[in-house]
Amino acid sequence: MELISLSALDLSLAALLVVALAGLTVWARMGLGRSLLIAGARTVIQLLLVGLILQTLFDHAQLGWVALMAVIMLAVAGYEVMARQQRRFAGLWGYGIGAVTMFISAFAVTVLALTTMVGPTPWWEPQYAIPLLGMLLGNTMTGIALGLDRLTQTVWRERRTIEGRLAMGASWSEAVTTMRREAARSGLMPTINAMAAAGIVSLPGMMTGQILAGAPPVEAVKYQILIMFLITAGTGLGTLGAVWFASRRLFDTRERLRLDRLKAGRHS
């Protein structure tokens, strides 16, 4: 099987569908026309840019460039995690907790997968390293953002319960244990659902892509299974870590609940 290259005309035809949809929403006065067109334009520009960057990266495969790309991806993901919090930690912690736990989980799992499972030569071969890291970071980011958001919201709402437990002689960890469990659950649920529904409800995007590119379905499936397990491990590790660190940061050394360490985010 050969990969069928898409021409500019093919893409224009697809774009026409979005333009038609935008026209339809304008006609129906639903007010989505502008958003659709802007988002569509962003897709084209952003993806073309990434395509060019990846092409350059593949042509000049050097560890330094791959590392730089990885750091930029991490920096952006860290910002996204912070921006999605309704109540986030004040100061550097707001950025740090997400970025550090993502670095530990997503990077560790990616390096582990590259060196022991996939095994390209060299192990940081950009064709494998960058897409793998991208998928892991993307999913870990969502998990951590959901987990942290749920944690700070629940702790804020249940502060009387937490202080009631503290006053009865509970440790900070005991006082916040139910909120922590709920937050970890909330961060991991999308990943668990994706594993459970894989192949039945939807064909995962990466597998679909490989099949379209001409890979035998069973090979594509093997990659997909590997990726899903890696994503689960990375997201789980990252979410649990972030929720634990954040819950610790909500208390000081005398185990007092310190909600003053949170500040309202831009969405509240």
Place this chain on the structure above:
Amino acid sequence: MDRLLDVRQLKTAHLGPLDLALQPGELVQVTGASGSGKSLLLRALADLDPNTGEVMLNGQPRDAMAPVDWRRRVAYVPAETAWWGERVDEHLPVDFARAAALHLLEQVALPEASLGWEVERLSSGEKQRLGLVRALLNQPRVLLLDEPTANLDLENTKRIERAVRGYLAEEDAAALWVSHDTLQRQRLGGRILTIANGKLEVTAWN
């Protein structure tokens, strides 16, 4: 006389600096306009809000004790007690003495079965009485009571007053009691601290 609780230069963001001492067996009332900092004083003493200064229990500095041990010995009972489990007994200390619990329940006129009651169905008065019982089961040395009879009728109010008095006498413990009720102030007697703008202004003997 020995000092059970000794507080020097206690300061929080909205309070103090203030000095305070409690003798064993003593019940000291705290009064003041709403928003004057009465609850903040109790919260600072329970170490629930950031604070500086020297706080000692039986001559032992607070910072030398684990927070968990401190809060068991210096028990804060808020005006609105928090309940998180489904049944009352989920909120008791793990290793509480059954006999002590029955004794306390009897004093606040609640049956033994109330330990198994559903939290959802408790009245505000029952919550307040059970909140006190639960705190006393930790056998605290100092009680920090924030309007512990706010939701109670006169009969139950007097029961709580007697129960706290009894506990202080039996255990040689001390209490700070925030109250708004003039008649209650006369019934309880003892020293009265008036707090205004975060400072202890008047210390009156009743």
